[in-house]
Amino acid sequence: MLHMAEPLIHHRSPEFRAVMERVNANLGYLFQTASPVLTLTCSGTGGVEATFVSLFSPGDTVIALNGGKFGERWLHMARVFGLDAVEIRTPWGKAVDAGGVEEALRAHPGARGVYLTHSETSTGTALDIRELARVIRENSDALVCVDGISSVGALELRCDEWGVDVCVTGSQKGLMIPPGLAFIALGERAARAVGRSETPKFYFDLGRALRSRESADTPWTPAVSLLLGADASLAMIREEGIENVWSRHERLAKGLRAGIKALGLTLFSDSPSNAVTAVHLPAGIGWKEFNGALKSGSGLTLAGGQGEYEGKIFRIAHLGYFDELDMIIVVAALERALAACGFGFGRGEGVRAAQKFFLE
């Protein structure tokens, strides 16, 4: 009877320490880094906050790319904690190029960090982190800080090889478990920055988390059940092989895009992410009508647009446990909804194109 009142494993037990040791090792594999990856109990937003308050001090300059809802959030967050946040604004759906970042670094040579959202969920846009990290490293001492919340475990990312200093993700995206955990890869240069930071912090103090990690512990009681889930999920990723996970996501995204284009629809982003696909709603079809037809006709729930693109685009997430048949189902459901809304397209052309891509 006693066990019912306790979590299955107490977070200070040897059993849980063994889980944390495995999770820590497999997180290094996931992020492709030999440096520590820290676990916090919070959402991805909390994870990004931990990097701002732990790596920088009020008055420090950081550059943040703002090309969507999440880039905008990090910019605002940096300012809340007293950082001088310089914005590189790109239109939604466009990826910033290396030239834009180089220019910002020249204008702000003292910048301590550059924040990049690898896969911007609000627009379905991916950045070329390898190239951007190279440019940042070559032109400055700024830390390369990647919001990998919806990219880690989906898009190729090699922290050590590419020179990414900081990368944050959440448990509910590429790791496929419920939300409630954030994971933060912290390279050597970032760990040194933690020692210099003067921003007030307690719960989100990554210095404390680094010290606790030495004994496979966390500073505060962690979300034990979610960590058990992460342990299982990371083992699956390790078994599939991270390169295979990345190429599966690439293949699924490409097949889906082929199906969408064959229906006469157009992608929203000019640098589409392999984790989420944003599509323009055809002229004359309202989001409410389309979404209702998706739900009633196929039981499928997609995300609409955000901000100024509300009602103008829709978004399909395809990161985590997806396979090729899932993509065929999505395209089939889109066809059913478009037909119900009276949109003209070659019936079956979408699923044919997706299937053709997968079989060739």
Next chain:
Amino acid sequence: MLHMAEPLIHHRSPEFRAVMERVNANLGYLFQTASPVLTLTCSGTGGVEATFVSLFSPGDTVIALNGGKFGERWLHMARVFGLDAVEIRTPWGKAVDAGGVEEALRAHPGARGVYLTHSETSTGTALDIRELARVIRENSDALVCVDGISSVGALELRCDEWGVDVCVTGSQKGLMIPPGLAFIALGERAARAVGRSETPKFYFDLGRALRSRESADTPWTPAVSLLLGADASLAMIREEGIENVWSRHERLAKGLRAGIKALGLTLFSDSPSNAVTAVHLPAGIGWKEFNGALKSGSGLTLAGGQGEYEGKIFRIAHLGYFDELDMIIVVAALERALAACGFGFGRGEGVRAAQKFFLE
């Protein structure tokens, strides 16, 4: 197949909104308040941090009772965020009396808040929150802020009736689900203080959480699976009746104490908590030896002492899903371990005394 890649319920779906509405209503019942109770995804420590950064501004004076490891943590945390934190220090195992609080309020008439740890887990000591809240309200405008992390759902607590302005708890204690959520009851005076606070904050901004709550939402992605657990657990508490939950904990604690005293052991606290019982280790018995005997003889894991009481006391948690037979088992296990360590006591006297208490 698609459903595997998503949490069972998406956090912005109507289904999840219905869960949040039920959770919000039942949290009001749990805390005995008509004011909002907010849900954050973090540990209890994160919940307390949210109150410091959301209710006060740098330079504000707060009074914090420090009679154990947790009181000490809040005092330190308040200082990190620039508050002028006045300490009322009590020896571990002693409860502060109303006179001590009245004196501190006289010495610091501008204090904006008083922090009280209802059940101090490190010492097994409970405070008389009803009396302390009355004294604080009568002598000042300071907010009555209660760390109820290990008391809510175990010890009697009536936020509105007693004048408690703020109360924080965690998911893994009285609510009996895994850790990862914090719940914060915020009375009217506290909600007004949120509007005045100038401390930088983002993830832990209770003002944002209050606004999101109006549409049964949370500002950031919440730990969905834990909230489904909280929904079920709160329904159980409501069905048992909160007064019955409190009196069950009182009864279990009293029976356990009767058993312990019958073995010739002495309680550590002079104001013992109904959530956790701290006991002096008998002279001549080492913690390692005793703990090993408990584990090997009965498979029972108890907590040792912390700080200067490491190796000197042990602690038995009894909050959540416990019943009278659980207490008999604990006393029986203690007897087996004490016998294995060569301690002299009347064999069977502990279980007899506990059983006698429960049956009379």
